[in-house]
Amino acid sequence: MTADLLAPLDLAFWNIESAEHPMHLGALGVFTADSPSAAQHAAELLATRAAAVPGLRMRIRDVLLPVGGAARVPDPGFDPLDHVRLTGPVLDFHAAAGALMERPLDRARPPWEAHVLPAADGASFAVLFKFHHALADGLRALTLAAAVMDPVDLPPARPRPAEEAPRGLRLPLPGVRPITLGDLNLRRLPGLLRETVADVTQALDIGASVARASLDVRSSPAFTSRATGTRRTAGVALDIDDIHRVRKAAGGTVNDVLIAVVAGALRRWLDQRGNGSKGVEPRALIPVSRRRPRTAHPQGNRLSGYLIRLPVADPDPLARLRTVRTAMDRNKDAGPNRGAGAVALLADHVPALGHKLGGPVVGQAARLWFDILVTSVPLPSLGLKLGGCALAEVYPLAPLARGQSLAVAVSTYRGQVHYGLVADAAAVPDLDRLAQALRDELAELAELAEAAARKRAAVE
Structure with a gap:
């Protein structure tokens, strides 16, 4: 898997953060529980599935070139259990989520976490996803979170047309070849x-x-x-x-x-x-x-x-x-x-x-x-599930x-605005x-x- 240089805006989010002021976004999903062990089963599924999602294995590290830059690189020591945690029973999902949102993500690891929160009455559980903004924006975070949900039947994807990668992305590291005069097309100078x-x-x-x-x-x-x-x-x-x-x-x-x-x-x-x-x-x-x-x-x-x-x-x-x-x-x-x-x-x-x-x-x-x-x-209109338990509410943070x-933050999901x-x-x-x-x-x-x-x- 090749390394991805952070785009300028990603780099800005990475450098704005401090220990006292974390820069992660989140989503609190509330699921109906079909058994007393539903939350534990959900945590096990999340850890197992996360291991198979390439985007969740990426950590961010500094690079030599460009000076001051950083890149997403595969973490050779990635362990999903470092990122998926099962808490004890909670009375208020939002009170628990607030305390967890205070904690900065570990910048030495892939910057994301999933906290499974069982309700004290056993009727439901919640999952708080946290993603650093340098790892994923809202749409990318949604894609990563959906990848660990239960599989759903989707229409076949249309082929994606070839597109030039955005400036500053997907350069092989290390060893970026410098641009020489021979690379320049003088006819392009007016356009440049x-x-x-x-x-x-x-x-x-x-x-x-x-x-x-x-x-x-x-x-x-x-x-x-x-x-x-x-x-x-x-x-x-x-x-x-x-x-x-x-x-x-x-x-x-x-x-x-x-x-x-x-x-x-x-x-x-x-x-x-x-x-x-x-x-x-x-x-x-x-x-x-x-x-x-x-x-x-x-x-x-x-x-x-x-x-x-x-x-x-x-x-x-x-x-x-x-x-x-x-x-x-x-x-x-x-x-x-x-x-x-x-x-x-x-x-x-x-x-x-x-x-x-x-x-x-x-x-x-x-x-x-x-x-x-x-x-x-934006959220998909189809119903999402985790371990067979339906996602009933989802609050973007x-x-x-x-x-x-x-x-x-606001989202619409299955007839409701959250x-x-x-x-x-x-x-x-x-x-x-x-x-x-x-x-x-x-x-x-x-x-x-x-x-x-x-x-x-x-x-x-």
Whole structure:
């Protein structure tokens, strides 16, 4: 198996991390238990199957060239039992997950873990998957996790067309042959020059957009915190039919509705805890995957993003949805390669040594760029099982940026929307209150949207 040089964005995630501020993402899956030994059987299956998944055997190590670079390489001492752990019975899956999310992954081993959590009543168990963001983005993590689930019948995959590997990936190590003058095609120089000018223009455009987005920031102290290294998680499952009813009645996309629900829930939460929502318009980073299904390189983060201001201060739920819809439409028209949300693309223009030396500084800068992360993770619609036990709920858990108190991730699975919340436990002791605010916000939004639709129908 050849080594894979980390792509620039992967390298950035690897170097941003510190022992006090881990950079792993997670997913908490809840399964129905068909026997008292279901959790133990699940842990045994995970360990056995992990041994056969090449991507789970890869650790990250420094390389000589490029200077400051790192690569994924097979771990000759890989032992799945170092990564799959069975805990004792737990009363609260999210409380247990929060404590486990605090712990950094072992950087000397393949950076992932799977913790099997049996419920105290024996009726269910949960599995918390943790993947370092340098090993896998959300889509790649989903692929790796699905590889250790029970086999499912899928339609045959279409052949993947040949594609040039992304810059900086899959170079054989060691011994990279240097480029000589004989390798240069002088006829390509005008094209190369145009590409360089385009890259510089893009960087300037993104930089200017970030500067504009930083003006007149109207956030709340509730979204910032001193990094304590502590973590708390919470989750809520909502009916996808309610989301569709709002979309059909008020317009926009499913994603617009999901973001508007977050804005309204934050308003409720801030008012309930006494921070107040008046004048608050936090900048939300909405990651956008640039990975193309079936054609994208299997490894490496391929991310951009949109940056929008959440209309938390607006008291009208329908108006909040309209504001979100307008902002997202504007971002989509511009595309994921432009605007303040596309800062991740600048990682491609930083040399490996720059990522290594500048990682701590970049990690500190996140809260200057955005106030809260709101990310969506697509899940397959087919039912997943582990050891014959059905996956009933799955809560995605996003990494928490340094200096920020809260991150929101959302996924849809088999008729439900699952919001996964990650917070600094010291800064947000009332995370369950925000989870309930999400439920209350969708209920009110659905009621108002349907009432408005009935009113329009009566007039027509």
